[in-house]
Amino acid sequence: MTTTPTTPVVDQTLGTALSARARPPRAGALSATLTFAWRALLKLRHVPEQLIDVIGTAIIFTLGFTYLFGGALAGSTSQYLEFLLPGSLAMTVVLVTTYSGVTLNADHTKGVSDRFQSLPIWRPAPIVGALLGDTGRYLLASTIVVVLGLVLGYRPDGGVLGVVAAVALVLSFAFGLSWVWTTLGLVLRAPSAVNSLSLLVLFPLTLASNIFVDSATMPGWLQAFIDVNPISHLVTAARGLMGGTATAGQVGWVLAAAATLTAVFAPLTTHLYRNQR
Amino acid sequence: MAWHSALAVEVSGLVKTFGETTAVDRVDLAVAPAIVHGLLGPNGAGKTTIIRVLATLLRPDAGTARVLGHDVVAEADAVRGRVALTGQYASVDEDLTGWENLVLLARLLGLPHRQARTRAGELLDAFGLAEAARRQVTTYSGGMRRRLDIAASLILPPQLLFLDEPTTGLDPRSRAQVWELVRALAASGTTVLLTTQYLDEADQLADRIAVIDHGRVIAEGTPGQLKSSVGAGALQVRLIDPEQRSQAERLLSQTLQVAVHPEADPAALSAQVTDPHRVALALAELARAGVALSEFALGQPSLDEVFLALTGRPAGTDATTREDAA
Numbered sequence: 001m002t003t004t005p006t007t008p009v010v011d012q013t014l015g016t017a018l019s020a021r022a023r024p025p026r027a028g029a030l031s032a033t034l035t036f037a038w039r040a041l042l043k044l045r046h047v048p049e050q051l052i053d054v055i056g057t058a059i060i061f062t063l064g065f066t067y068l069f070g071g072a073l074a075g076s077t078s079q080y081l082e083f084l085l086p087g088s089l090a091m092t093v094v095l096v097t098t099y100s101g102v103t104l105n106a107d108h109t110k111g112v113s114d115r116f117q118s119l120p121i122w123r124p125a126p127i128v129g130a131l132l133g134d135t136g137r138y139l140l141a142s143t144i145v146v147v148l149g150l151v152l153g154y155r156p157d158g159g160v161l162g163v164v165a166a167v168a169l170v171l172s173f174a175f176g177l178s179w180v181w182t183t184l185g186l187v188l189r190a191p192s193a194v195n196s197l198s199l200l201v202l203f204p205l206t207l208a209s210n211i212f213v214d215s216a217t218m219p220g221w222l223q224a225f226i227d228v229n230p231i232s233h234l235v236t237a238a239r240g241l242m243g244g245t246a247t248a249g250q251v252g253w254v255l256a257a258a259a260t261l262t263a264v265f266a267p268l269t270t271h272l273y274r275n276q277r
Numbered sequence: 278m279a280w281h282s283a284l285a286v287e288v289s290g291l292v293k294t295f296g297e298t299t300a301v302d303r304v305d306l307a308v309a310p311a312i313v314h315g316l317l318g319p320n321g322a323g324k325t326t327i328i329r330v331l332a333t334l335l336r337p338d339a340g341t342a343r344v345l346g347h348d349v350v351a352e353a354d355a356v357r358g359r360v361a362l363t364g365q366y367a368s369v370d371e372d373l374t375g376w377e378n379l380v381l382l383a384r385l386l387g388l389p390h391r392q393a394r395t396r397a398g399e400l401l402d403a404f405g406l407a408e409a410a411r412r413q414v415t416t417y418s419g420g421m422r423r424r425l426d427i428a429a430s431l432i433l434p435p436q437l438l439f440l441d442e443p444t445t446g447l448d449p450r451s452r453a454q455v456w457e458l459v460r461a462l463a464a465s466g467t468t469v470l471l472t473t474q475y476l477d478e479a480d481q482l483a484d485r486i487a488v489i490d491h492g493r494v495i496a497e498g499t500p501g502q503l504k505s506s507v508g509a510g511a512l513q514v515r516l517i518d519p520e521q522r523s524q525a526e527r528l529l530s531q532t533l534q535v536a537v538h539p540e541a542d543p544a545a546l547s548a549q550v551t552d553p554h555r556v557a558l559a560l561a562e563l564a565r566a567g568v569a570l571s572e573f574a575l576g577q578p579s580l581d582e583v584f585l586a587l588t589g590r591p592a593g594t595d596a597t598t599r600e601d602a603a
Contacts, residue, residue, distance in 0.1 A: 014458075017403035018465040023433050024387040026358065035384040043372045046413055111366030115429065118332045119385050120358040275336075 029122035033129040040133020043103070044140075050099050051137060058092035058145050065212060066152065073213060078153050085149040085156075086166060086238040087211030092145050093138045093174045094206060094231060098198035100134045101181025106191045113273075124270045131178050138174045142167045158244035166241040169254055173234050176258030179265035186272040205231050230257050285310040285437050285468040286331060290340035293326050293492075300326040302492035303340065308470055308485075310436075313463045315483030316472040319584070323492035324472035325365055328439050331470070332362040345436055361430035365441040365472075367422055368429070369414055375401060375425050376410040383432045400428040404458075420451025427458055438462065440471040444478060456481060476583055480504070488587060495587050504577075506586060512550050512559075515572040519544040525568045532559035549582065550575065 027035070044051065062084065070080030104127065107113045116126045146163060156163055185194045208222065209231040215223045226232050237254045240246030286308035293301040301323045308314040316324045329335045331344055333353040341348065347355040362368070369378045376397050383393035401410045404424045414422060423443065430438055443459065444452040459482050462469055473479050479486045480500045488496040488503070496503060512533070516525055522539060526546055530537040533555050537548040550556055556575055563570065 013399075013403040014461055015465070017399050018431060018434055018461060018467075021434065023358070024389070024392075027385055027387040031387075032385055035381060038384075039370065039373070039381055042377055043370075046372045046374075107370075110371070111364045111368045112370050114329075114332075114334055114362060114364045114366075115368035115382070116385075117334055118357055118360065118362045119382075120354055121385055125385075 026120055029125060032121040032125035033132065036126050036129020037133040037136070038129075040103075040130045041136055044133070044137055051096070051141065054092060054096045055141060055144055057095065058088060058141070059148060061091065062088045062145065062148060062152075069212075081149065081152055081154045082156075082243070083214075083239070084212065085145070085154050086242045087209075087235045088149070089142055089145045089166065090170050090173075090231065090235045090238050091206050091211050092141050093170050094177065094234075095199075095202060096138055096141050097134070097174050097178045098181055098195060098202065099137075100131055100178040101183075101185035101194045101198055102191045103130060103185075104182050105185035105188060105194045108186065109189075109191065117273075123274060124266075127182055127269055127273060131175060131182070134178060135171055135175055138171050139167070142170060156242040156244075158242045158246075162241045162244050162246075165246075166238040169241060169251060170234065170238055172258045173230075173254055176261035176265075179262055179269055182269040183265045183272065186269060205229055209235060211235050230254075233257065283310065284308060284343075285345055286314075286470060287343040288327070288331070288340070289342075291327070291330065291337050291342055292339035293323075293330060293335060294338055299492055301330070301337075304489075304492070304494055306487055306494060306497075308468065310468050311463075311466050312484040313459060313469040313471065313482050315479035315486040316470065316489055317474070317476065317479045317486050317583075318472075318489035319474060322489040324489050325441055326492075327489070328362070328441050328470065328472060331356075332360060332439050333357055334362075359435060360437045360439065361433075361435035362439045363423075363426045363430045363441065363443065365445065367414075367426060369422065369426050371414045374411050374413055375406055375417070375421075378414065378425065379429060379432065382429050386433050388432070396432055400431065404428045405454075418451070419447055420454060423447060423451065423455055424458070427455070431462075434465070434467060437468045437470065440469060442472055442474065445474065452478075477577060480577075488583065490584065490588060496583075503583065506583075510550060510553075510576045511547050511582060512556055513540075513545065513547045513572070513574045513576065514560075514563075514570055515542070516544045516546075517569040517571045521568045522546065524566065525563060528562050528566055528568070529559050532562050544571070 065084055066077050066081050070077035070084070074080035074083060107116075107126075113126070146167070158166070181194065181198050184198060188194050188197065208225055209229050210226055211231070215226045215232075218226070233250070233253050237246055237250040240250050284307050286306060288304055288306040291301050291304040291306075292299070304323075304327060306327070316327060318324050326335065330337050330342055331349060333349050333356050336350060343349070344356045345359050347359070349356055370381070373381070379397035379400055380393050383396050384390070388396060398410070401407050404427070406421060406425060406428070409417060409421060414425065417425065427440070427443070440459070444455050447455065456478070459469060459471065463482075471482065483500060486498065486500055486503055487494050496506070514525070514529070516522060522544065526537045526539065529546065529548060533548055533550060535548050535551060537546055539545075540547055553575065560570075560573065
């Protein structure tokens with residue numbers, strides 16, 4: 001019989017560490033939510049790849065469309081940029097939202113959720129916190145697109161206020177949309193499935209929209225689709241805010257859509273989260 | 278204290294089904310406070326499901342479960358405030374560092390910023406993880422990850438700790454370290470409910486063991502009681518000359534007074550022994566008859582043998598089981 005050599009991990013520091021201590025008052029709902037938001041931001045720092053591919057896509061699309069088609073589509077690249085940039089902003093952020101579903105699914109597959117759910121905290125805190133943290137990520141993505149636009153010569157008529165309002169609008173919509181992916185994240189089995197399915201939904205929605213060109217020259221059936229596509233509404237409103245021509249109706253439509261998505265999918269997500277498996 | 282029962286865990290008639298599969302089938306279980314209680318059984322026996330119900334992660338379909346005097350359904354929040362769970366799969370965030378994981382959980386448990394940091398550092402020191410504190414958990418070895426996982430359950434030392442297969446997949450050295458930790462926890466007065474597939478682990482750590490099979494408790498007792506129900510273990514002998522096997526078989530069964538089985542190896546024989554004293558006599562008998570042995574061993578009863586003794590069939594057979602719907 002050989003004895004396995006063990007390094008003594010157990011010593012007096014362990015005794016101290018295990019000694020009973022008074023339990024602090026429980027973390028409140030806000031504190032727990034913010035802690036989860038902090039976690040999401042930490043993940044962004046440790047796994048920046050999640051952001052890089054989407055930012056890359058945004059840069060390639062913005063540069064590519066501006067310089068390849070801009071002149072042909074709008075007469076000059078600078079005029080086209082005026083049209084494209086709000087769309088580019090919306091598209092980038094909308095594409096980043098898929099990661100909220102992927103992250104939640106990974107938590108579930110790996111068992112981290114088990115620990116969170118056995119903690120005495122406000123039940124939806126892990127999800128709401130993650131989405132708040134994700135909003136930080138959306139903000140970062142928005143900033144990059146706007147800065148890129150400014151570097152390329154984009155000068156929004158709506159001014160700073162218009163740009164800030166457009167970004168805020170895009171973030172609200174993204175927050176609502178994220179709940180769709182968290183629901184999906186709890187229904188599907190693997191993170192990769194969540195990723196593929198959400199992109200499968202988003203690509204037609206972003207392509208068949210008014211992000212790149214005005215729908216006036218398109219066939220009627222496509223125009224009809226574009227008119228009901230929520231992404232088009234988002235782009236129209238963002239374009240309006242950045243160009244200083246937005247109407248309350250355009251902005252209101254987007255806010256209502258974000259509220260509806262949240263109202264439907266947030267309870268669905270929390271229900272699935274609580275009664276998983 | 279708000280609880281009337283002296284038991285740490287009190288389960289009665291617990292049922293949990295997943296679709297067609299009954300994972301837990303009318304289980305009764307009582308766990309006394311301040312002991313290590315083992316749930317022993319093969320993969321898919323329902324151990325994890327029982328733990329998940331007790332940790333308020335799953336709702337039972339029938340029956341009741343009380344943890345530290347609180348009902349796991351009606352008073353789930355009270356239960357969550359008193360227990361901690363280290364799951365079968367890594368229940369730490371692999372993207373974060375060890376330190377960040379502990380600070381995160383400490384904050385979620387209500388510790389203020391500064392105390393959360395102090396506590397994280399204290400636990401990392403105590404668990405031999407101080408040097409790896411600032412590294413992402415993805416870079417940790419299996420043993421380090423397990424220790425971090427257990428440390429994460431001890432930020433506020435719980436009254437009851439659930440450990441789901443704490444050593445599955447660990448190398449022997451890490452396994453010994455986890456055993457040490459469990460013993461230290463037990464010594465500090467924490468009730469530990471652990472699941473395991475290994476009889477020796479249950480034997481080493483647990484004060485009482487419940488054997489689980491197909492979602493039911495098929496035996497319950499101290500490790501000593503359990504093992505005595507199985508006998509002393511299996512005697513394995515290997516002959517130098519396979520020609521002598523039938524002679525050896527006859528001699529062994531006469532002396533041991535149990536059935537002796539030929540193994541697939543043409544030179545090997547095995548027998549379930551009830552009395553270890555007879556083994557010495559039997560070996561002497563073989564030597565006297567000129568039957569030379571190349572090897573012999575008296576094994577501890579294995580989980581398979583416990584199952585064989587308790588159910589009349591080996592563990593994990595009867596293919597209707599599926600892995601605990603983890």
